[in-house]
Amino acid sequence: MSDPVAVYVHVPFCVVKCGYCDFNSYAVSGPIVERTVAATVRQMAESPWRGRQAATVFFGGGTPSLLDAPQLERLLRAVLDAHPPVDGVEITAEANPESATLGKLRAMRQMGFNRLSVGVQSFDPEDLRRLDRAHNPEDAEKAARHAREAGFDRLNLDLMFGLEGQTLRAWERNLDRAPSLEPDHLSLYNLTIEQGTRFERLQREGRLRLPDEEVQTAMYLRCAEMLEPAGFRQYEISNYARPGQECRHNVWVWRGGEYVAYGPGGVGCVRELDGWVRRTNLKKPLAFCLAVERGETVWQETERIDPATREFERILLGLRLNEGLPLEGLPEEPIREGVRRGWLEAADGRLRLTREGRLFANDATALFL
Numbered sequence: 059m060s061d062p063v064a065v066y067v068h069v070p071f072c073v074v075k076c077g078y079c080d081f082n083s084y085a086v087s088g089p090i091v092e093r094t095v096a097a098t099v100r101q102m103a104e105s106p107w108r109g110r111q112a113a114t115v116f117f118g119g120g121t122p123s124l125l126d127a128p129q130l131e132r133l134l135r136a137v138l139d140a141h142p143p144v145d146g147v148e149i150t151a152e153a154n155p156e157s158a159t160l161g162k163l164r165a166m167r168q169m170g171f172n173r174l175s176v177g178v179q180s181f182d183p184e185d186l187r188r189l190d191r192a193h194n195p196e197d198a199e200k201a202a203r204h205a206r207e208a209g210f211d212r213l214n215l216d217l218m219f220g221l222e223g224q225t226l227r228a229w230e231r232n233l234d235r236a237p238s239l240e241p242d243h244l245s246l247y248n249l250t251i252e253q254g255t256r257f258e259r260l261q262r263e264g265r266l267r268l269p270d271e272e273v274q275t276a277m278y279l280r281c282a283e284m285l286e287p288a289g290f291r292q293y294e295i296s297n298y299a300r301p302g303q304e305c306r307h308n309v310w311v312w313r314g315g316e317y318v319a320y321g322p323g324g325v326g327c328v329r330e331l332d333g334w335v336r337r338t339n340l341k342k343p344l345a346f347c348l349a350v351e352r353g354e355t356v357w358q359e360t361e362r363i364d365p366a367t368r369e370f371e372r373i374l375l376g377l378r379l380n381e382g383l384p385l386e387g388l389p390e391e392p393i394r395e396g397v398r399r400g401w402l403e404a405a406d407g408r409l410r411l412t413r414e415g416r417l418f419a420n421d422a423t424a425l426f427l
């Protein structure tokens with residue numbers, strides 16, 4: 059049998075489209091949701107990777123928790139039917155507070171999900187309003203409590219910093235409050251302005267005033283400073299976990315493992331006889347459904363990755379992790395330059411970003427281009 063793969067299922071629906079979001083997500087409801095679930099189940103049933111074991115499973119979006127319990131169960135059954143899980147498989151679902159009811163989380167836990175990732179973003183109601191989020195801070199706290207009550211031992215909270223009007227002190231209040239909800243994992247993202255979003259337009263028109271770079275850097279550094287004493291360890295540029303609670307799915311991808319993807323806009327990357335291939339599913343739910351229903355290809359894009367690009371991507375992803383990547387076979391010149399600038403360190407046969415280097419991760423990686 060071939061090696062296991064990580065399995066990703068994309069659920070592209072949300073209650074509202076947040077102003078900063080460029081993910082493949084749509085604020086729609088009605089029959090298209092059920093039709094997309096059915097098409098995604100069928101895509102798995104007809105998958106060319108059927109039979110390969112699932113090393114990890116991740117339901118992302120969009121908002122997977124927006125689906126009802128029977129829909130989630132059909133999707134998860136289809137995954138496990140197509141990809142028999144390895145022992146102790148991690149099965150994560152993303153959830154947003156407004157749809158993470160106790161009843162639904164209990165059902166999800168029972169059907170086999172064993173890790174929940176809740177999109178909290180901030181505990182400040184004004185931040186949430188500006189971000190267009192459909193929940194308030196109390197909903198987020200309730201969702202974390204519900205996750206525990208439903209039996210999720212593994213809980214991640216997503217938070218964002220560098221928001222309009224956010225001060226360093228306000229961000230510290232979030233960093234104080236998050237551990238009190240007893241997550242074992244925190245993903246802390248610096249807001250980035252993506253093309254085509256409402257935030258990008260506001261920025262272009264000079265109507266989005268973000269904290270200046272110095273403050274954003276201080277916010278980033280405060281993450282490790284405040285979370286390490288609380289028992290969390292930074293293991294990736296934006297991710298912190300209690301020992302042993304790292305997200306195995308993401309670590310798999312960052313270590314360069316193969317992954318397959320189902321659902322509209324899902325992106326998979328696998329090794330084939332003639333090299334690595336990245337495939338992106340049709341993004342629009344209706345186009346995706348029609349293609350599956352007609353038996354046509356669901357891939358909007360198929361990219362054959364040449365060895366040099368693959369090697370660059372391996373370095374780019376590997377350097378995100380604190381563990382870094384093996385030094386063996388890496389080119390010497392960019393390493394020398396990265397070390398000289400204080401961004402890279404080579405020790406114990408591995409190459410890693412320094413603490414300073416994590417602030418310049420893109421520049422450090424670009425040395426290898």
Ligand code: SF4
Pocket residue numbers: 071072073074075076079080081083119120121154177
């Ligand atoms: S809830 Fe998440 S995926 Fe949905 S629009 Fe907002 S940021 Fe995007």
